[in-house]
Each structure stands twice: as C-alpha cells, then as structure tokens.
Amino acid sequence: MSPAVFIGHAAQISLLAILFYAGWTITCNRYLHPLSSYPGPLLSTISRIPYIIAYTQGRLHLYVRTLHDLYGDVVRIAPDELSYRDEQAWKDIYGRSSNFAKDMRFYQLSKKAASVAVAPKVIHRRQKKAILPVRGEGEGDGYVDLTKWFNYVIFDFMAHELFGKPLGCLEEASYHPWVEVLFGTVKAWAFLAIPKFFPSAAMLLKPLVLFLCRDSLGHRDTKYRALSVHIPEGNEQKEPVFMAHVQNSSRNDPESVLLPDEMLPNYSFLMMAGSETTATLLSGCTFYLLKHPHSYQRLTAEVRQRFSAPTEIILSSLAALPYLHSVITETLRLYPPVPLGMPRTVPAGGAMISGRYVPEKVLHIAPVPFIGYKLTYSQTTVAVPSWASSRSPSNFSSPDQFIPERWLNDPPCMNNDKKAAMQPFSLGLRGCPGKSMAYMEAGLILARILWSFDLQVAPGFHGWDNQRAFLIWEKGPLLVRLTPRD
Secondary structure (H helix, E strand, O other): OOHHHHHHHHHHHHHHHHHHHHHHHHHHHHHHOOOOOOOOOHHHHHOOHHHHHHHHOOOHHHHHHHHHHHHOOEEEEEOOEEEEOOHHHHHHHHOOOOOOEEOHHHHOOOOOOOOOOOOOHHHHHHHHHHHOOOOOOOOOOOEEEHHHHHHHHHHHHHHHHHHOOOOOHHHHOOOOHHHHHHHHHHHHHHHHOHHHHOHHHHHHHHHHHHHHOHHHHHOHHHHHHHHHOOOOOHHHOOOOOHHHHHHHHHHHOHHHOOOHHHHHHHHHHHHHHHHHHHHHHHHHHHHHHHHOHHHHHHHHHHHHHHOOOHHHOOHHHHHHOHHHHHHHHHHHHHOOOOOOOOOEEOOOOOEEEOOEEEOOEEEEEEEEOOOEEEEEEEEOEEEOOHHHHHOOOOOOOOOOOOOHHHHHOOOHHHOOOOHHHOOOOOOOOOOOOOHHHHHHHHHHHHHHHHHHEEEEEOOOOOOOOOOOEEOEEOOOOOEEEEEEOO
C-alpha cells in the first residue's frame, strides 16, 4: 500500500471516528443523560464550551438569564449543571439545612490553603468560629470618579478593621498594590477554571491558561507581601481588630484556630467580602438614583429633613430612613455585587430541588487527547444566579425597573413580588458575612453625601451598568459633579 493510499484511509477512519464520537456524545448527553429531562439549548447540554466562552468574555450573567427567559425557572446550562431562579431553589441549595458542597472547580484557584470562602466544611467550621466575632463599627466642584473613591474609602475602612491601620488609598488617591492585583486575579479566575472543567484535557489546557494569566499570577506573591506589612505583630496592635478577635477566640476554642498559612487567604477573602462588594453597592446606588430623578429627590429630602448636620448621621439613626433602606435593597436586586451563580454539588444520594429529584452524579463522555473518549462520572452541579433570579418576571413585577417603593409595599400591585427570590448575599452558613456591614457602610456614606452635596452626573452615563462580570462586576468610571449645599 502506497503512503498516499495509507494516508487517505487513515484520514477516512479518523473522520469516521470523529463523526461517531460527535454523534454518540450528542445522543448520550442530549437524550440518554440523567439530566436530559431538563430543558436547555443543544450545545449547552452536550458541552460546557458555551458556558466557558460566556464566562471568559464576562457575559455569563447575560447568557444564563437569556436561557432562563427562554426555558423557564430551571435550565440545563452545561451537561452536568442546572441553573435555577425560583425562591425555593435558594432554600434547597443554600439553606442552613442543605448539605450541598461548593463546586471547587469554580472557586479554588490553587491547592494552597483555603479561605472561609472555599474551605471544605470541616475546615470552614473552624475558620468561621475565629472570624464570626468580627463586627463592623463606625459611625468641590468638578467631576470625580465615584467608583474609585468609593473603593478607596471602603478598602481603607476594612483594612483598619482587620489590621488596625488603613491601606492609604484615600491619602494617596490611588489603589494599594494589593487592591490592584486583587482585581486582576478576580478577572483571571474565569480562565483558571477552564482546565478543571475539562480534566481529561487538563495537561494540554493548563499550560495555555497559565500563559494567558501570567501577569495576574505573577503578582500574587507581590500581593501577599504588600498585605503582610499590614498584619500587626506583638504589642504593635492597639485596637481589638481582627487579629485580636482571632487570638481571643483561639484561646477559648482550639477548633477556631486559623493556621499560619490560612491567614493571608482569609485576609484576602474578608477584604473582598467587606470592601469591593460594598463599594459596588455604593456605585450602583448612586447610578440608579441619578438615573431616576424622582428617587434621588425623595431620598435627598428624607435625609435633609431628618438631620440638621452630617454629624447626626450615625448608625443608630439610619433606622429613621426607610426610603434609604429601600433604595439600597432595590439596588441589590438590580445590581447584586456578585451576579453569577455560586455553584454547589448535589450531595450523596441526590436531593430534591424545587420539587424535583436531582441525582448526585451523572455519567457523561469525556474526550481524551490522543486516545479518543472515555465514560466518566461527574458530580451534578446546581446554582441560583443572583442577577437572573432577581430580574425574573416570574419573581418581580417590572423586574428591570428601579422602583424602591416596592420594598415599602407601594404600589400595592407589587405586593405579590417573591422577595425571597432575591438573595444577593446568599443563604445559610456559607452566606456572605459582610451583609450587615454592607448595609451600614452604604447607608452611612450615601446619607452623608446626599446631605452635604448636590449630585450631577456627567453626560453619557446611562450605559454605565452595561458591564462585564468576572465573578464581580468590571465597573467603569462613574463621573459625578459634587456641589456643596448652599
């Protein structure tokens, strides 16, 4: 047999093998799969590639919401993953009585020490005992970028709470090196997850992903060194901040000890949970208020009529501002700081979610480089994406409209809103520990700004909320003119 004939036969056999693999994959994943009874687009039910493309482009929140609008309250967004948007799913997946573990393919970037955000349950229980005692406390003209300034204020505040001294963002009017690298790492998160979603091809994908993320990963050590200089040692600490709470808790309960290599990951997590999310909330509140003059005028009047001086605006006085609370809550509904779903794996034996049984594991076909394919089991993943859930017409009237009055039961037509379907801080033991702090910080800062200044937004700001999301929002400048009150 001549080489040309051999190559021709080999090409034909390869083509037939590829066609057989494609046909078999489509048939099994689409029609014979344990999740085949759940609706979803053909490409998403046979491959995770559409999910990965949307995730790495920063538009996964848009993609998933579009699928929900097409297919309903539950949709199959990948061969082994279901997405929900109803209020019962929040309770079933994230509630205190649930036993759904975090899908580590999505959360953990490395095999090093975990933070309370991603730690397995046993480690998480010990770490959270150490961190739970921490509580938040606090009582010119020209366009300025409030997105940056809100970040400066909140990151400095949180650093003071954790370390006893700020990062110096406000003083320098620039980001601390740790903050800059943090934002870059979050964006790289989407790419670092790719090899974990395709374990059979991980040996080929991992070097490529590491090359693409080389800048972000190369600065992680810099981030930790920059953060380390803020950690108090010995008698340097003069206030009962985070380390003091950890040390006191450790003396009383050995299970609450944070190990040395767990300190920095937990500092990073707490800084993110307590800082970036609150700064995002403040930016969102400002944007929606200025986009809706009636709401801006009503809240400004509420603040200025209640207080005669900004020094009167303290935490205990915020309860007298019901419209402020409703503005913050409505902003969280439209613009949750974490818009994506937080994936969980179905526990052993399967589980009931929104009235339907979901199996623990699913059998699927995985491609193997140079070999072909193999049958393998993977855990079923489920999630409720905040952005899709809180903007669902099956949960809220006029879901895309900014209407703070809905939280004051006005107008009455919105009394049927399924408010439990909005959980921007998640639920259960793994819910965000910064919820109360976010409301307090945002309320204080927003009230003082509205009391002290008249706000005017720069032209062309109306598309500001059209943002990409890489776990958190990729926020652009929010240019606002602050004019001192007469």
